[in-house]
Amino acid sequence: MYCSSCGTSISHGLxxxxxxxxxxxxxxxxxxxxxxFPDSLVWAIVSVFIVGLGAIxxxxxxxxxxxxxxxxxxxxxxxxxxxxMVAIEGVLVWLLVSRSxxxxxxxxxxxxxKDTSELGDAPVRQLHEPVPSVTEQPxxxxxxxxxxxx
Numbered sequence: 001m002y003c004s005s006c007g008t009s010i011s012h013g014l015x016x017x018x019x020x021x022x023x024x025x026x027x028x029x030x031x032x033x034x035x036x037f038p039d040s041l042v043w044a045i046v047s048v049f050i051v052g053l054g055a056i057x058x059x060x061x062x063x064x065x066x067x068x069x070x071x072x073x074x075x076x077x078x079x080x081x082x083x084x085m086v087a088i089e090g091v092l093v094w095l096l097v098s099r100s101x102x103x104x105x106x107x108x109x110x111x112x113x114k115d116t117s118e119l120g121d122a123p124v125r126q127l128h129e130p131v132p133s134v135t136e137q138p139x140x141x142x143x144x145x146x147x148x149x150x
Contacts, residue, residue: 002122009122041096045089052085 001012005022016023060078063069069077 037099038096041092041099045092045096048085048088048092052081052088056081056085 001010001024002008003010003017003020003022004025005017006020008017008019010017010019010024014024056078059081060074063074063077
């Protein structure tokens with residue numbers, strides 16, 4: 001990971017850059033709602049279909065046995081109920097398809113930003129040759145000083 005302010009390489013998990021002190025943007029690691037959303041839409045599509053067919057068949061039986069409606073009225077109400085169920089299914093499928101398109105386009109945008117905003121690997125830096133110390137090559141020799149004791 002690199003700092004967006006100064007470009008130095010930094011370790012993951014930091015909130016601020018060690019070099020310049022700039023605030024770092026942390027990538028999101030939590031579960032995104034767009035990943036959970038398609039699964040719930042698929043379950044909604046399946047459940048609307050199963051419950052809708054069951055409700056239509058129950059409504060047909062109720063109208064025939066209990067209410068003694070004519071077959072023409074029963075077919076009309078059945079077709080109307082089925083059209084309503086198909087419309088609801090269409091809306092749910094449209095939501096599912098539009099979510100996948102949005103996620104795909106967001107992935108393309110993230111890839112473009114990643115390609116343009118990421119810096120390459122830091123260049124390998126070599127250490128300079130150490131400067132010789134003053135004590136390594138003295139210009140005069142040190143002779144011991146002798147003092148007389150009193």
